[in-house]
Amino acid sequence: MGGSMTQLNSFSVPDFHLPFGNSKHPLAARANAEAATWAVRHELVTDAVDQFAGIGFGHLAGRVSGDVPYETVVLLAEWMAWSFVLDDQHDHLIRTGEVAAWRPVAEAITEHLATGSAGGSGARRNPLVKGFVDVCDRILDGMPEGPAARYRAHVPLMLDSLDQEAGNRGGEGRPTVRDYILMRRHSSQILPMMDMVEAGLGLDVPQRIHDLPEFKALVASALDVISWGNDVFSLPKEHSCGDNNNLVSLISSWEGCSLATAVRAVEGRIQDRIEEYLAGERLLTETLDARGETDPQVRAAVSRIVRSYEDWIIGADLWQRYECTRYSDERFAAGLESAYTRPGLVSVA
Template structure:
């Protein structure tokens, strides 16, 4: 039942337009140079560059200045290394080495200061300190606080992923969906785009149920689509953190049937997003004295979510070699992964 023959990614029919920053390729080159400069990657640079962090950043950043596109590409590059190094530790039973690194990153989030111990000099930590410091310097206090909180959720979700691949076993579909919204690492990046565009919505808007539904449905569309793109690799290496393989196991479906089920769920979440957007603007229009500037900021923010949904899909299909790489499809570690980057003392 669980064979993966003649696999292809379906068209998710995303009803949004997209334009890419004209200097996206330059941002990609600079992000690759940045990971090399910080010692995060030392080999197989062509494979790392093929991820296309700059191309993704260029598709989701709207009309932000180039410097912010390049900064987002560097953050994405760091995030991919983080994810791959965490996967390496899980595969090799070395998760004890993860705690000091996470501790150092969390300490910097808490204090804004980097210590000088060995853990803080780890390339994952020093790279984080470099890029995070530049990110928050361009944010309002409220946006920076959201960004830091979202990074903490990303780190926590990595622990959950490790548990799912260990003795904890497969989560329920519902629990996985909640975890995946954070393990996708999208929220800090979305914060960066909004800050770069000068969008800083007040908490009373962010906390509205319809706004929260727009965010959640955006995260689900992107992360579930990514689960389809990454299915060959995760299935090959036995990684249970994938909605397709989870639904296959939970519902007794073949992988082909489970892909179709996820495709249907994505279409429903697109409809959920559009409905939440419509309800949100109806409520704003019905309210007396709605600030036109605030309405415009909300509209621009939601436009970034649409850029994320279609931009991530186009990037995975046409600009990212990660999901078509033979090593990746075979479930092997990326060739650029440094086995010594994070190690047990």
């Protein structure tokens, strides 16, 4: 992989010049503490709880949720807390060569989504599965039909993408940049959260709108800006532990350039993607006009969900810069596992 750790010692994340404003829920810090307590109660985290809370999932939830009741922000923060544990546990199994232990957990989660039951396997007693069942059931309770169907579809795709990441770090080797970008839209774990935000705002944008190529392109642009930005923030960790699931590392590797050059290349790609996102907003409006989508409720819902995607783009960036200690933590930046990662969690029955 191009570059060396000496190059990353003075690593700084560029300003991506995101053209959006952002506000944060006034009780985001409280939601963060409550979500951390939830994770401890479900035995997802047992040590270094303050460091775990330093991820700042409540702050991110407060930046992307919009003007919603506090309980809605807490629920998203709890899902985010679970998602970070999921990600770290999967990474742990890759490091220890125990990826086979992942399948029963993923299957129990998928089965619960499909049937409302985590099955009869020992995996359903695992804290990761039990935590999922608790938060998933509360998410789906009262969720409008459209966002619920999309959430049920997106979570398995998210789990599949983690398997792809494991393959990229194992025998399958580095993916192409194009394949990585497609996978990253799911491994970012954002799509189920976007479904939650849509529901939390009281929206149910019709599936026919979600299926429009112009709408899908807009979502893809937002996901790419967020995911590629995150790859820059997390580069020191992924580079130092040999994880090739990072756009900067892949560009450096495929194009034979330094990491510094690759960071500038990703910065340029992000700027291009933002321009495509802004053009995509205009194109979506024109498309809805041309299709005769004049229902004021539908148009208002589309307008609000588009604003929500802007919240995601700027909110994720501000969160990583100012409210999240995960990417500046010395252990993390050195490629080590976080102090709060429970080594035997997935094998716990």
